[in-house]
Amino acid sequence: MPKTGNNFDYSDRRVALVTGGARGIGFEIVRRFLADGYQVAFVATKVEHVERALVAFDCPRHQIYAETTDVTQQNELERFVERVQARWGEIAILVNNAGISPKRVDQDTPWLSQTTLQEWARVIDVNLTCPFNLIRLLAPAMIAAGYGRIINIGSLAGRAMPLIAGPHYAASKAGLVGLTRAAARDLAPHGITVNCIAPGRILSDLTGPSGAAVNRSALSRIPVGRLGTAEEIAHVAAFLVSSMAGFITGATIDVTGGEFAA
Numbered sequence: 001m002p003k004t005g006n007n008f009d010y011s012d013r014r015v016a017l018v019t020g021g022a023r024g025i026g027f028e029i030v031r032r033f034l035a036d037g038y039q040v041a042f043v044a045t046k047v048e049h050v051e052r053a054l055v056a057f058d059c060p061r062h063q064i065y066a067e068t069t070d071v072t073q074q075n076e077l078e079r080f081v082e083r084v085q086a087r088w089g090e091i092a093i094l095v096n097n098a099g100i101s102p103k104r105v106d107q108d109t110p111w112l113s114q115t116t117l118q119e120w121a122r123v124i125d126v127n128l129t130c131p132f133n134l135i136r137l138l139a140p141a142m143i144a145a146g147y148g149r150i151i152n153i154g155s156l157a158g159r160a161m162p163l164i165a166g167p168h169y170a171a172s173k174a175g176l177v178g179l180t181r182a183a184a185r186d187l188a189p190h191g192i193t194v195n196c197i198a199p200g201r202i203l204s205d206l207t208g209p210s211g212a213a214v215n216r217s218a219l220s221r222i223p224v225g226r227l228g229t230a231e232e233i234a235h236v237a238a239f240l241v242s243s244m245a246g247f248i249t250g251a252t253i254d255v256t257g258g259e260f261a262a
């Protein structure tokens with residue numbers, strides 16, 4: 001059987017990198033990958049969050065590695081990747097999860113007029129440019145190995161008219177859908193899949209600050225009648241990196257409890 005494409009035994013390619021793995025959806029993806037036997041490296045920005053997550057994972061050092069790194073600091077991110085490679089070898093799985101969604105300061109002023117160019121640039125940088133950078137950084141080794149799994153965490157806000165999120169967030173997440181397709185097309189011949197998961201409203205620190213009223217109003221739009229959980233996103237990520245998902249690439253999978261995505 002040829003050792004390429006979907007027939008390859010991937011059991012020795014188990015090094016994963018998850019951005020924003022200290023909290024919320026990223027935390028649950030790391031936890032799920034660890035449970036599935038992967039070696040997982042993650043970054044987040046705050047040392048206390050990274051430390052708290054490491055305690056919660058309670059894993060031997062040969063299975064987990066984490067640093068505080070801002071994903072927009074390209075040099076730091078590159079050094080982090082080098083340290084992961086030095087420990088465990090090439091990274092086979094990348095989950096671009098780290099994301100920010102600034103809250104609207106003044107509910108009576110339209111988003112467009114209260115979004116500064118500086119804030120726009122920061123959101124695009126974290127949510128869209130960093131995934132592009134990391135894909136470019138890790139793809140050569142995946143190509144050389146003839147295998148890779150890349151997941152971008154998008155959002156319903158990039159698929160439908162955003163009701164809560166700002167224009168920078170919606171644009172960055174819509175951009176991830178395009179980046180996913182473009183990267184998938186380039187990398188498919190090399191045994192690498194690239195997919196996007198677009199969560200609807202998920203309970204996390206990112207949605208908590210919007211408040212109970214916003215979450216109640218979101219509930220009225222979700223046919224299954226509840227908010228999603230970070231574990232439910234992690235299940236989809238676990239499937240997409242498994243050998244069962246080898247024929248899925250360029251896809252955006254809506255995980256929204258039925259809330260409408262265009």
Ligand code: NDP
Pocket residue numbers: 019020021022023024025026043044045046047049050069070071072097098099100101126153154155156198199200201202203204205206207
């Ligand atoms: P959280 O705010 O709960 O967690 C975000 C994680 O990303 C944190 O660990 C944070 O680090 C890290 N992070 C943020 N910015 C950076 C950065 N510049 N460099 C490195 N790490 C960073 O978010 P969620 O878990 O809710 O969201 C995760 C992803 O899912 C995001 O891309 C978000 O847009 C997307 N999403 C979330 C939805 C939801 O309803 N929650 C809905 C749709 C999409 P630290 O802990 O140090 O602060």
